[in-house]
Amino acid sequence: MLKRRLLVIGGGMAAARFVDELCIKAEDRFSISMICGEPWAPYNRIQLSRFISQGGDPTQLLLYSPEWYAERDVTLHVGDPAVQVDFVRRVVYTERGEAFYYDDLVFATGSHPICLDVPGRDLDGVFTFRTYADCAEIRAYARGARKAAVIGGGLLGLEAARGLLDLGLEVVVVHLMDRLMERQLDNRAAVLLREELEGQGVRFLMPKETVAFLGDGHVERIAFSDGENLDIDFVVQSIGIRPNVDLARAAGIQVRRGIVVDDGLHTSAPNVYAIGECVEHRGVVYGLVSPLYEQARVLAERLAGNEAQYRGSLVYTKLKVSGVDLFSAGRVEGPGLSSFVVEDERRRVYQKLVFGENGEIQGAILYGDVEASSRIVAAMASGASISASPLQWLAGGRPVLTISDDSEIVCTCNGVSRREITQAIVAHGLTTVKAVRQATRAASTCGGCKARIEKIIAEVRGKKEPICSCTELSRDEVVAFLKSGRYLTVLDAMRALGWKTEEGCPKCRPALNYYLNMLFPKAHRDEPVSRLVNEREHANIQKDGTFSVVPRMYGGVTSPADLRRIAEVAEKYQVKMVKITGGQRIDLLGVHKEDLPKIWADLGMSSGFAYAKAIRTVKTCVGSEFCRFGVQDSTTLGIRIEKKFERLNTPGKVKMAVSGCARNCAECSIKDVGVVAVEDGWEIFVGGNGGLKLRGADFLCKVATDDEALDWIGAFLQFYREEAEYGERTSHFVERVGIERIRHHLSDSAVRRELNERLEEALSVLEDPWEARIRELSSTTTNLT
Template identity: 50%
Template sequence: MMQSKQRLVLIGNGMAGMSVVEQIVQLNPNLYEITVIGEEPYPNYNRIQLSYVLEGSKTIDDIILNDKAWYQEHNITLLTGTAVERIDTDRKELHTDAGQRIPYDQAIVATGSKPIRLPIPGADKQGVMGFRDIRDCETMLEAAKTYRSAVVIGGGLLGLEAASGLKKLGMDVTVVHLADWLMERQLDGPAAAMLKAELEKQGLRFLLSTKTAEILGAERVTGLRFADGTELEADLVIMAAGIAPNTSVAKSSGLEVRRGIVVNDYMQTSAPDVYAVGECNEHNGVCYGLVAPLYEQGAVLAKRLCGQPVEPYQGSDVYTKLKISGVDVFSAGEHMEQQGDEVIRVQDHWKNKYKKLILRDRKVVGSVLFGDVQESSRVTKWVKAKETMTESLYDAFVGHADPVTNDPLAFAAALPDDEIVCGCNGVTKHMIMQAVTEKGLTTVDEVKACTGATRSCGGCKPMVENILKLTLGEKFQASAKTQEAICGCTDKTRDEVVAAIRSLRLMHVKEVMNVLGWTQPEGCTKCRPALNYYIGMVWPDQHEDEKASRFVNERLHANIQKDGTFSVIPRMYGGVTTPEQLRKIADVADKYQVKLVKVTGGQRLDLVGVRKEDLPSVWEELGMPSGYGYAKALRTVKTCVGSTYCRFGTQDSLGMGVYLEKKLERLWMPAKFKMAVNGCPRNCAEADVKDLGIIGNDGGWEIHVGGNGGIKLRGADLLCKVKTDEELEEITCAFIQYYRENGKYGERTSDWIERIGIQQAIQAVVEDQQNRQALKERLEQALAGLQDPWQEAAQSEQLRHDLYEEVQVK
């Protein structure tokens, strides 16, 4: 008689608990009948990347680790939006808030942590919240649409991430911190001061050594009063003063709880067959709040539950390698020296780098790095092993020797096989090389899927790629598979798909899927829009745009909002408008009860809160072309008034900006594309953080490319300098066409330029004049297939026609 599977129930659908489940299904997929219960309405997601969702650079779908299909594939029952109230350890069953009783043979409590809510008067007012889950993100995003000033209480990692996200949403943000410097648990004074200076450049304000005494306001917060009697206005307050283990289920179930749920070296709680893993537990008196220790605990528990030999968990060496608002920071072991310790410190104000080693009895016990963390793997090993300081270690750290530091491949080769490369998931160099060799992996994404490396914070991705290159050797360069497939429906890369479209003259999305053997006949939301773009890019004269393959925002010519309404952005060429246009916008806003009229960063007006059924009429009455605020196309051309009006202007930036925007609007590209034209080097239009930025000077123009002002802040590279307007237009058009033909769908120019290198772009569109002219001609051919960009009425008519087809008004 076949023995039935044991019943394993996981309480909590977060990263720590799900790491245990993932390892169990790899170690012994037939051992357990698994049920996962989560309070949030989402499958397992990457909590580390919530700040990206907050600032808008990633969506909720982007940070999902295991989608619902994954649970189904592994025969795992997933209950979302469900809370466990208690565990009946005698009957071995769980009681949920929905009245369910779920039996178990083994249960894992992985309820994580909750933000600490400071016990100060007014903490319960509207507009006061924590920052811990997607719901918090959504609340903050909604608040940013209405309110302007935000205060974050807490200058640790979580607080700085929240502050940076709110700042990118356009809010005025002040961070209030009780300690003398930021991130005092990870950084020393000098590193924290450098971090503060960098964040102040980004527009954040700080009040250090400041204690909040009261939150002001009637029902909703209006400000804060501090212990010294001073006050600060605030519309939104984020409490990020720390986290505490979420032990409510354990307490109601009679488990032993101190600060966290008490566990032994195998994550066993005080109750038989009940385990606890992650931020909710307490091991040897320690509660961990970082990701790496939680995965180390999970690895021990997974093997224990599968009956495999495993060494007991002995605690974790705490180290942190993070990117905060574009700044790299790292600390391992002790970050503050004690009396009698020796310190090796290197500080470079010119390149804004800082590094420190702490020695106790000549042994390395701690380190802090700021600005450049490529040595973090080596330093982590020194701290863990408490290496004795030697001349060679000293020379390697301060940079007097060790040439491998400047050679990424040599540096990867020098790492010991047992070196942990991905601290978040406990993946060593040997594990990566073994997976690449035994399973034929050729891309970082494949390594991630197989080993988990790069899956969480992503900070180890460069090292993983270098280990991949090291392992494959010449095969890395020779294999077309070093490029990732465009989606999970195919093994074809972007270049293979485009080559097939050209050589086989494929004209339709489904035709491409059929000919190239798509595993999913209808494709997916990732590949359909990409194929539609690639076909149009290759065959601009013959391709008929397939609206069904476009995202809803592009089909409706508006951005869908959280509440189901839409945001409408009419185009204002170069940021210039007229009284007539403003009157139309005001009339439409009144007539259709628009919730908000917002001045955008691209010098336009955004009508937020338009109902879907009103979209055709709104566009008809505006009589203006769409600003394509939703499209993978030219969004805006930001300008200053230039020589036409400004006493500092040397070039007609206004005229050039308007001309280029009218020429290039509605030209589809791999990703959204932003431009700026400045009339002088004062750079008022911020050309240095645009996909293509133009700066005028006395001798002509400078063209800068590959900038990005979003989450991955990147200064643009100088492409070239030109003397005439004709040269400017030709090289601008050639660069855009080169990007259109070679960029991956969804790849911003900032990532594309980093991938191909600025020298390749310079050679293709500046130095090779024959190629430049050919690129310009192909762009003109693509433009010719569009309506006359100067005919706004024609654009408006086409817009209304598209919308009436899409929106069925009853």
């Protein structure tokens, strides 16, 4: 059968999702081509804000691989935008003169960023924030800059501001209105958001009207309507978007604010459709991803021959800024509405439900605790009223029977319900978030629902995976058995638990050894034979069989005497390389195994634990003691943290950092535990990872004193020790458990006290392994003599 030629103009997220949906629903009935104006295949624009601070290759953002398009016979034409449409001949011409003939045409041309029409808008250093190219240019320009301004206090503007702050810049947000995100927030939520971001280091000028950008060839100042000026190095504009309708208008299609479509997403031209940010439907233009995906699904259904209508979309969003949990949906203020508000000032939680005349939810704001967001979306979508107690409902109660648990929208970006996820898990035996994402698209956009999906997987399967092939028991079952039986050796535990093999394997032996040590720190005697090679030898093995030795340097601070001693040892044992590590320590590389005890003895320093699943280094900046930007003494706190928790065994290695200001020179945002100074205390972040799978840390809490910081960090570490699987880094642990659960659990001072007491018991029996090995060898030598 001859395939219909379908042409998509546009290479954004809506276009890519439509092609994906159509390939599934219409099978091989269409020959599909896409004209992408940008030089890349469709990519995830929602993740752009992190690229401002972290950089990277645009291929990391691609929604689908090149092989995906090839397997579906989809032709991608990139870097050459469409410039003319001929409806009579049914052909589209590109800028380079390429001609694409079609039977059905889809406009998915997206939108343009709105720019201020003021003098100086063409100066160097004035940017927009919309594409990957924008991010790359901003990063390049920022290298020689000190102070940046973001014009616009909306969703994207705040995300851009946070990205620039992470680059170490002073950041000022200039906003025309008197409150942030005025369309999504009420006054109280806007105040809380501003206070949080000010604590992170962002300044605000609002309300403030920009009337000119001033400078000699490049921007140097911003002029305001009140006569004031602001000295600046560069500017990022993020004040909204405008549908890209120029091509459609030139072709004669009906256009108002956007390309006008009906409920079937038809335009005014035959066989021509439109979806995405370029569309105006029933007078509404949408700029969020979930409505665009809904349009893509409906159009794919219709072109596949099925009945489907687009009736409009529920609008909701989450702010993706480190340290801020914020959700907004629907109408948050207005005539004919009533509201229910609850605020916990201590936890900085603000929640507001907005009701219509019949008691149905018309809108909501959640700040500081967004756990109820998926229930709110489900309730708003159904139009049903909730139970008589909004407080109970927000805290975890269920809506009325017309809204079942299964209808809960777990992935708000893609509109994937709990029912769809559950069905996929059962039908295909899925066990991982990645498998669920491939089957349902849940967690494929912003990734904020990963922890929720992991919980659903665990609930549906009823039992977690065994810790290894030697047993059928899960981690939780093993720990429960060990706790009840007080088995004190790995072999005793394996025999009692019915292990399939007599001596276990390299995966389960270290795990059992850790669990026993964690449960019974005073009674259990550590078993070196059940540890990995690095922990047995107390050094890091290299690919040539030699080892590296990293002596402890608290907080990265050393002395001339220690440096002299390290240099003498390196020369004495002909160390191949002396290197500064990423954690501000000195690494002696190329040490032979037989020389390890002698080097430890000559150094006379304690082990830096650069080889173990344990507390590693605490990286610090110079802080207020020397730095002109420092607001707290980060070095002193870093040393206190390192001395407090050194040698502590943990499920995975733990790296920590303390920064003396929001410029974050110690890279706290990608550490297992990061502490960032603010004017009135410290902000603590957890679950970061700067390794193979990059992950930004989640905000845990804000404290006023060093002692409070140690209290919270100790409680978090012990909670992680007790609840995580062996080998699980904090990044995956925090994603799996959920930062909300962790934060809520640790907010109870009695819980923190109990966790710290158990932590102190574990710390009380630890000693430096280098000293212990030297003492052991010395005793053996004496006995032989």
